[in-house]
Structure formats: C-alpha cells, structure tokens
Amino acid sequence: MIALPAPKPEILARRDAILADLARLLPADSVIGETLRLRPYETDGLAAYRQIPLAVVLPRTTAEVAAVLRYCHANGIRVVPRGAGTSLSGGALPLADAVVIGLMRMNTIREINYEDRYAIVGAGVTNIGITKAVEGDGFFYAPDPSSQLACMIGGNVMMNSGGAHCLKYGVTANNLLGVTFVTIEGEVIEIGGTHLDAAGYDWLGLITGSEGQLGLVTEVTVRILRGPEGARAMLAAFSSVEIAGAAVDAIIGSGIIPVALEFMDRPCIHACEAFAHAGYPLDAEAMLIIEVEGSVAEQDMLLDRIRGICAKFDPISMKVAESAEQSAAIWKGRKGAFGAVGRISPDYLCMDGTIPTGELPHVLKRISEMSAQYGLGVANVFHAGDGNLHPLIMFDANDPDSFRRAEAFGADILKLCVEVGGCLTGEHGVGVEKRDLMTTQFTRAELTLQRAIKSAFDPEWLLNTAKVFPLDDNPKIAA
Amino acid sequence: MQTNFTAEQLRDPDTAESNRILRTCVHCGMCTATCPTFLLLGDELDSPRGRIYLIKDMLESGRPASELEVRHVDRCLSCLSCMTTCPSGVNYMHLVDHARTYIEETYKRPWPERMLRGVLARVLPSPKLFRLSLKAAALARPLEPAIPGQSMLAQRLRGMLALAPKALPAPDPMQEAQVHPAEGERRGRVGLLTGCAQKVLNPEINAATIRLLTRMGIEVVITPGQGCCGALTHHMGQHERAMAAARANIRAWSAEIEGQGLDAIVVNASGCGTTLKDYGFMFREEPDAEDAARVAGLAMDITEVLEKFAYAPTRDEPAMTVAYHSACSLQHGQKITALPKQLLARAGFKVKEPAEGHICCGSAGTYNILQPAIAGQLRTRKLENIRRTKADVIAAGNIGCMTQLAGDAMPVVHTVQLLDWMAGGPRPEGLDGIG
C-alpha cells in the first residue's frame, strides 16, 4: 500500500469551520461535507487506493474555482483536482486534509469555430462530448482515450491522454490550443489562444500532462479536425502473443502508418467479445485491430498491403469490417476492454508502460513468465502502434496477499519497460501509483529540477500533494 | 471492487447477490456520463458509480438507511442506461432494487412522502381506483396554477394534475378476461398483459394489439386473474406488494400454459415487460420459482412477437416521418433497440432517431410524480431533441413515455398503433391531416 503524507492536524481540527467557509463561497448544493456522502469520492479508476477527503466542492464557474483556491491557499489547505475520476494511476486520489475540487459541472461548450477549426469548452466536458457537438458538421476531436465516454477534457489535458487513433493524430498535447489556468493563489491566466504556436515560452507545453501539480484548468481550447472521407477496421488473428507482436513490428517497420493499431490477447478477446459481440476470433491467442482511413481506393490499397504483411506471420484469420456497424462494434469492444476484464476478474491493475515496438515479442514473453511466477493472470490490451503497453494484472481485492503480489508484478513490468529503453508511463500519468518508481527513470538531479518547477507554481505544495514525486527528502511533506 | 461483508451477512440471498454484483464493478466510471442525473446534476453521488458506492457502504454497514443515501437513490430513474454502457456486466438493476427494498425496510420517510407513496402504490395498480382518481383530478385541474410555492409537495401536486388527461376514454369491454380468436387459420396463441394504468389512460394500445395480432392469425388470450405486473411497487421498494401482484400473474398464466398452452406472453408496455422478464430472478428463492421462470421465458415485447410472426403491412406507404422514442425499459432493460425501427420502416414510415436517444425522458414509472424537477428538465431536453428531427409524429413502446411526452406540438402514439394501421387497422387518433 502506498504511503500518503500525514494530514495536517490543524486543518483536520478546523474541519467544521472550513466547511462553513466553503458554504459561504459557493452555493449550498456545491459543498459536500458529510462522511457518508464523501465516501464515493474517496477513489478514482484505481480503486485499490482510497482516502476520504475533508470536503468536496463542485464549482460551476472559473470565478468559483478561483475563490476556493484563494481560500485554500490563504489557509494552507491542500487541494486535489478531479475531473471524471477515471485516472488509472490514482491521480485524483484525495487526502484526508484536502478539499477535492470536482470540475464536472463545468460542462458547457462556449464556442465552436469551424472556420478556424477550434472549440472552447469547459474542463468538465467529456472527451466524446466535443466530438458529439461537432460531428453533425463533419468534424471531430482526435485524441480518443478508451475512457472517452466519461473522461473530461480537463483531465485529458492534465494526463496528456492518448488513445487508439493517436498513432496518426497525436496525443492531447498535439491537439491543444489554449487553456484558462487558475493558480493556487486564485489568479486566472489565459494561456495559448485559438491557434497553434503562441509567442514566448511554451507554457501550454509545461501545463499539459502536469497532473494537477501546477494549477487548475477550467476552460480548454482544442483543435477540431474535419473527419476523414472514410475509415475501415480489420481484425488479424494469430496463434501466439509473440507472433502478433512481431507482426506489429513488421507493419510499423514497413512505413505504413495505420490510424490505429491495437493489440489484444486471448483473455481480453474473450471478455470483450462477451460485451460487444463484435465477431472477435475466439480461437486466437492474440489479435490485432488495424484501422485505415481515406478514400475507398486508398483504404483498399492500404488494407491489401497490411494483409500481405500479416500473411507472412501465419494468421489464423483476417477479416475486414464490412459495414460502419461492424467497425463500431469492433471499437466498442476495444474501448470497453478494461471494464470487460471485470467479467473475468473482480479487480485489475492496469499498467501503462511504453517500449520500442521492436521489443514487443521479448517483453510480452517476459510478462507471461512473470505471470506464472506471481501466480496472477494477466490480460494484454494496448496501443501496439506506438508501443504503449496496458497489461491488466488480475487480482482479488478481497484477498490482501493477491493485491500485494499484483503491485509487485506491476512494478516489475514497469522496470522491464525502462530496462528495454522505454518509459514508465505512456498516457495514464504517474499519479500516486508510479510515484515511487520515478527514481528508476530519472536521476536525482532531474527530479530536483522537476520539483523546483512545481515549487515555482506552488511553493507550499498544496496542489495534488503526494502525487508524481516520491515523498522522501521533500521538506514540504511529512510522510 | 473490494467488498466487506461478514459471512453472516452473506447468508442472506439478497445480500449475497448484491455482493456478487458489486464485485463485478471495477470502478472504471464509464457509466457516469451516460447517466441522465449525472448529466443534469454533475455530482458523482448522482451517478451510477457513486450510487453503487453509496449502496455498497449502506449494505456493508448494515445500518438503517439515512436521508443522505435515500436522496441519491431516490433520484435514480432506474432507466438502466448504466447497464447498457457498463463493459463489465454489472447488474445495476438488481442492486438498486435491493437497495430500494432495504431503504423501504429501514428508513422512515417524512409523513407527506409516506402518504403519497402509499397512495400511489395502492391507486396506480388498480384500474378502478386509478380511474376514480383521474376523474377527481380532472375536476381539480383548474386549481393547478393556484397551488402556491416551490415545496416538493406543491411541485408534485401540480405535476400530478398536469399529467392527468383532460378527457378520460371509456373502459373497453374487449379488454376484460376473454379469448379473442384468430382470424383465418390459427398460427399461434398468446397471452396479453393488459396492464393497469395503461388500460385506463389509453385503451387504444391494447385494442390495436388485439386487432393486429388476431388479423395475423394469432389467438389472443386475456386470462382471468391477471393484473398489474408489480413494476410500480417494485420500483418503490415495496417488495411484498410487488411479489403479490407478480404471483397472481404467474398463477393466471401458468394455468393457461398448462391448459391450451401459450406461444408467448405479449407485453405492450415495455416498463412492465422488463419486470415480467425478471420474474425468474424475483422468485428465485420462492416455491413457485419454476413457474415464474417459465412465465419470464415466454414474456415478449409486442415488437418481438410481431417479428416472430412475420409482420407485413398491407396499406400503401404513408408519407409520414416518425420520430422513434426508444423507451429506456425497451432499449436498456430489454436490449431491444433496432427492431421497433425496422418494423416501422417495413410498414413504410420514414424513421428518425432523435439525438441523445439513450437518455431517459423522465417518465420512469412514478418518477415524474416523485421527482418533478428532474423529470421536467429531462422532458424538455427530450422534446427539444425530438423537435429537431422535424418528424410528424412520435412513436414509443411504453405508456409512461407517451404520457410524459404528450402535450407538445407533436402527437404521440404507440408503435403498435402505427403498425396496426398499416396492416389494415384504423388511422390512430390525432394523426388526421398528416401524411
């Protein structure tokens, strides 16, 4: 179990007064203080870690957010920002002495501009909500995390989220134009604008992926794109995980960039098929979902080439979607993959490392060996095209020993990723989960520099304390 | 998700079932954004994942329910949108049903609330009492704008009076217990659930069902002894009352099944259909479990029956565009999504589906009476989306939705009324001058 900083006793002691103050700053229905009602806020997508916060506030405007931050800053109260609470690294895990600021009520779309191709939306608008608002006019918002139905754009900015189609369109950072940023002092700053490459330092680059460490985002300007002429997905089934991994490397190595290239192994294929009824190959050990875009002729040409490459790896079957409905079902299964694993295991830990695609066969083999060694099942589903792994370690939270083994297994996988020249996190962020592994990726000097940046924005370390950086040798936090 | 029940608690079959359901939830949060109340209220506590957590905590602790939990569970529409979204297969319906019963047993509601619920639970399932009270409501209707204040009670009173129809149709003797023989060669024999409130509010739905089925060569049996399906009281947590209503139906249909036999039990109010199809689960610990499962297995929505017996239109295509409103109980509860639209298209209608089709209209059984503010917002949102389709008429497969959506510019009919019309039945009322 991960250590959390000791709560400040003076804050806990003033709990009632703080709640009363908050209730003066915000409408009554925006402040939650009863333990019973705080409990559902005690965790996020990483449900193994839980902590009831001091209070939850649900502001509706930037001004309300600023007022709460100003108050918390003046009173030395820690703050944990929260979007939809789908973080898989425990990014939105509360602290006992912290006020959780939930941004889900800031869910309106302020402006859509098709001429200059941008949309200005509240931080609480869901990822899919942006696409839904513009798709009638032939546009879409490109980054598509599998959680896109639920996760919010503010959370996406803070985690620099990616998704299946980021292979072609890039991650959140590549599709972001500006944000309304509120500092811990309650100052509101407009960063970026409505076009790429604003003058001066790249503040936007610094804030993207900062995991709620530097300030809060209340409004986001994103780039919207005109939808492709058409798209088609195909399924390729293989007789082993390693062979499918080699096929991925061959496709990427050929110079073709499909819009999406996703990998699933047997347990995942079965769980997702039970949810989506997409016609996944149940006899395969591993399967690739490959999607191409463009005119019909272009799609045919690309699919032909990809089929040719896959054919060299003795596929069990290959199937191209014949209709938009079939494509939709294929993606429904893939996007529901994590949840679907809930059908075969009561709990899972979702890992998120990145490796060079050439290392796929080796890493997958090592993961299955570790699975035997730890005595825990693992389901593999990931964005294969960019080497972003998501092994789902299956465990039983009602059995504390199985949870301990799952954590150790997970740490080993991530260390392996770094060992083969990859990275601790692909897109889910460091959060609380990977905090203590940061030292395997970064040197002491690098971490000190990163901490100095955090201190420049938040000298008292009130913002999302306990995340991203190891707790030790940090004078601002008593563990 | 981790749970903390004692072995003692798990000996109770309902708790054991809830534990099983909770353990399938992985807390991924996918369900939140497709929940109508989360959409409107923006609070995790009013989302499926939040409610699941509240319910888990309440059941684990074994303490009596408090106003805090009740508030958020009461706001749940039981629309089951979360079940369609959930990749993990969490059976939220059975969990929230258990929570509602638990609340009813351990929480004492303030008296006006108790009284209202008591009245609803007694009146709605009884066509006789319901008819009487609607007549009274019609008399009181002019008072509606005069009810002062924004208190829950005032809102509810105004809401109830607004929902009451201006003119009440006469009772239809065709819907009393009897057998309607098939026209021509008999191709099948089905039981029909004539329902409770629907029969009073809009007897045309059953009439159209009987006409259409018999014309298709299907004998329609209205068994004596059947009544309300139990859904209304079930959703209010009144377990015993719901079980009694369901048991009466199971007895009635079992006699029929063992007699001349039934190919299906037809339901044309999808809210009831969802409950009928769940009889097997509701009675799993009862002596009549087998009968209940058999009845549940035969229960079919009218559209399923029409498909089974190859519905075919006989009239020329009407030049009419239909906005198909997918009732939650049909699309989320029974997972019937494409079929009604396919049948309407086969009948020659141009079918449009409004945006946000997965979001509830706010009717949800007695919800529009008990939670008028949220129900009103959902109605407005739904009607706006429907208007944007520029259709001529709204079709839905559930009386609750039909009542909720009535009163706007667009006429509302039941899907089966349109299908009956195109297969030789009369033009549904309210459609004159269209198409």
Ligand SMILES: Cc1cc2nc3c(=O)[nH]c(=O)nc-3n(C[C@H](O)[C@H](O)[C@H](O)COP(=O)(O)OP(=O)(O)OC[C@H]3O[C@@H](n4cnc5c(N)ncnc54)[C@H](O)[C@@H]3O)c2cc1C
């Ligand atoms: C089933 C499932 C599938 C997923 N698939 C993907 C995937 O394909 N790709 C991917 O990249 N991620 C994925 N994720 C992870 C997660 O959805 C993303 O990290 C997402 O961006 C989190 O958004 P959220 O709104 O839920 O934010 P939260 O989880 O609430 O918060 C995330 C972090 O951002 C901070 N934060 C949130 N909002 C703000 C704000 N407005 N201002 C400042 N800080 C803020 C929080 O403190 C926290 O540190 C998945 C998660 C689940 C459960």
Ligand code: SF4
């Ligand atoms: S989608 Fe299913 S598994 Fe995920 S939080 Fe909701 S109920 Fe639980």
Ligand code: SF4
């Ligand atoms: S049943 Fe409907 S209202 Fe209730 S939690 Fe599920 S989605 Fe929300």
